[in-house]
Amino acid sequence: MGSRKDPADVLIVGGGTSAGVAAKHLAGAGFKVVCLEQGTWVDPGELPGNKPEYEVLGSKDWHPSPNVRGRREDYPVDTTDADLPVWMYNGVGGSSVLYGGIWARPLPADFRVRTLDGVADDWPIAYDELLPYYQAVEREMSVAGLAGNPAYPPGFEPPLPAAPIHRTGLLMAEGMNRLGWHWWPGTNAIPTESRGHEGKCVRYAICRMGCPEGAKSSTDVTHWRDAESLGAKVITRARVARVTLDERGRANGAVYLRDGREYFQAASMVLMAAGGIGTPRLLLMSASDRFPDGLANSSGLVGKRLMLHPYAVSVGVYDDDLENWLGPAGEHIGSMQFYETDTSRGFVRGAKWSLLPIAGPLEAAEKWTDRSSLSGEELWGEGSADRMKSFVRMLQWHVVPEDLPEETNFVALHPSLTDSDGLPAAKVRYRVSDNTNKIIDFHLARTLEAHEAAGAQKTWIAGRNFMTGHNTGTAKMGDDPATSVVDRFGRAHDVPNLYVIDASVFTTSTGVNPTATICALAKRTATYIASNARELEVAS
Amino acid sequence: MSVPNLPDELGDASRARLAALADVLIPGGSGLPSAGEADVAGPWIERVLGANPDLTGPVSHVLGIDGAPDEVLAKLRSQDREVFDGFAFAVGGAYFMNPAVRRALGYPGVAPRRMPAAEGEAEYYLDDDILGPVVERGSIYREVPA
């Protein structure tokens, strides 16, 4: 086995979104940071968005499903027992390379669902405790938006001015005003002015295939380059096989595979940042005599309580050309009108809505061709020309429903399927609950009313159980070691120098896109480590 | 039937067959060309298969079925939706890549292009106090007990 002689102060497993935030912070605080990432850096010149084939490339090499991309670094995720596929990106920057950049903070009530709604669990931390970290990462991620959103408590002032809401947002805003419903200009981690390494958004609207302009705030752009210049070392093409322990049960490094060879990286402290699927997979792969059921799994909850935000889409076709292909994508406007629980609706919790552009004709065609589309007509065949000519006259609402944690929804190790290094693939079991389906039904019905109020000629539900890449909950944060995997700072209850800093720690999924919270939590854990370095446990 | 290297092996006959099948999906009209007129079976299908080689499977599968094009596709649609969807996606991708089609549909350029926001554009859309009613209704979040 090869060995990296220099032990790291902090080893970060996975080089994605949360990892970038922590690496930059800790390298800046003087820690010797090493990161092991199975993928590689993205070359913006290779991104498809400004090529004529862009949408077809988005169906293969740049598809958000690792199973479809099938690159060396994409570990397979078996979703035959899941109601929806699982999305992610594996490379420096992680899933933020392909995310839409919609930047959504949850609300204070999201952290208190047991107290307020009698379901799931309260988070061990409150919105107010996260507030300074939201504010810090919003600066680091160049978040653009308009202050004063009445859906939020004071203290949400995006550092950059909002992007234009465009014709799309204006038309829908007028409809929402007719109904007396909340809407607000979109808040996106997409800079409206050039900043640091980032260019200003030039509105290609293909953010979900990666930004060829280097504008969208993915952490390969916003954090990793700075982290490297501050001394952090990123070893790419390094697939971690297991986290190792010293004789006292402290994490002391990781074994990884690179080009078929096995290496060991020693470290005083280990931060797991392999994502909501990758982290539980690795903890389960790191079973040992001391932890026969998987590392840090005395609660039995590693991999359990997977939440995926099965999102739903409605569309309206309008009279005029709305230039709905103009970015950012990102949301043009958002709505929190029906976000909070109202039990008279027959369910608890709710959903955020985002009005998004439609990046091109193949995405528009999907509004008819998706198997869950209720358009009531075929796209193809007689009359298809008229339907195609309505592509640029469409608006789409995306609904992000809060799915509550259930132990029957989980990530496990696959009994036979393996990745390109022979390590067990992930097996996902996920069913959409009754409560989530009720949220989706209610919200889709309201979005259709919104389309009608905005003047749509025709409206329909274009799909449900779409994937979002919001993979959360599989290493639950909580105060009680018997019912959670990590504590309020992301430290494993069972292993005092092992932290989880990615989306796995979400106690509940909230009804908003998760990246704001992922980054805020990673920043908080990194700050905690940097501020308490002397007292914290390390490997011997 | 599976043709591993379809773009190289598409002879005139298969191209004509592909155009005929594609015309069933996209007959044109209302100012848009049919799939055949838009040369879907020419350079555009090759670009599609180059960009997503996985689509070679369904395209060659459909080309390998004899019969009237509309009947072949109707049967596939009801009996083998996976193949139908792959074929339709490839044909649609080829059609929409043709710059003349893209233009006729109202999309600018041959691919998304730089269109940065103009000075004052964000403010322009918020003129007329369109956010006024939202702000006037006041906060809508639930207070949480300390």
Ligand SMILES: Cc1cc2nc3c(=O)[nH]c(=O)nc-3n(C[C@H](O)[C@H](O)[C@H](O)COP(=O)(O)OP(=O)(O)OC[C@H]3O[C@@H](n4cnc5c(N)ncnc54)[C@H](O)[C@@H]3O)c2cc1C
């Ligand atoms: C298409 C798409 C659109 C999205 N849109 C939005 C949006 O608009 N707004 C929003 O808030 N969120 C959005 N999301 C979700 C968001 O991107 C993710 O929730 C977030 O980026 C996850 O961050 P993370 O740090 O948990 O994991 P990731 O960023 O996924 O990082 C995990 C990293 O770990 C690496 N890794 C895993 N296993 C190993 C191993 N064994 N060895 C070495 N490395 C490993 C992976 O390669 C990856 O780089 C979207 C996601 C997708 C896919």
Ligand code: SF4
């Ligand atoms: S819309 Fe903006 S952020 Fe999105 S891909 Fe284009 S330039 Fe990048």
